Amino acid sequence: MASDPKPTVDFDETFGKLDIRLGKVLSAELEPSAPKKSYRLKIDFGKYGVRSSVGRFTQHTPEELIGKQVMGVLNFEPRQIGDVRSDVLVIGIQFKGAESGEATPVTPMLEGKLGSKLF
Template identity: 40%
Template sequence: MSTISWSDFEKVEIRIGTVVGVEHFPEARKPAYKIRIDFGAQLGVRKSSAQITDIYGHMDLLGKQVVAVVNFPPKQIANFQSECLVLGVVGDEKGVVLLQPEREVPYGSRIL
């Protein structure tokens, strides 16, 4: 594993957002959702593609707070432009488990 400096870590904008919209994404190569996440007044609502259909149903995600990287460049996935990267833990074989705060925090809060 390579190491990074503290200044490298400070460049990564990891924020808390709340899922406000979820759609199935049949055009994706692997099963995924198109997710809209509200990061508050400063960042607004951003879109992400997430391969989390193994564990999470459509309705499980609405209102859930998630952790995401918000300063990657947009990425084209099929016919969809992903604007942030939702973070999760790759479980054994049961799919990705989303990272989320232990209790509700304001939208847009930065992970330090």
């Protein structure tokens, strides 16, 4: 029998508190002030506005990211990364074969309405 990787938690007290929404990447450029190679992304979340995120998605070219729909956590405290305030945590997974922290963003199989909630 397989064991849970982490202890079981209550949905309403954990996942239910996160506001994870669908956005579309408008721009992606290297952020030179970040401590590790990262992109500064501008992401349109529909009625939730355009927000900034700094993330380590640099195994992709900016052209690969621009226009992609991604999932982002909108209700985390903003983080200062280098000289930039990162308003959104874009959800990603480890990029295969890359160093720890290098990611590829989680994207939907079909396009959805910007601002749609992940559930």
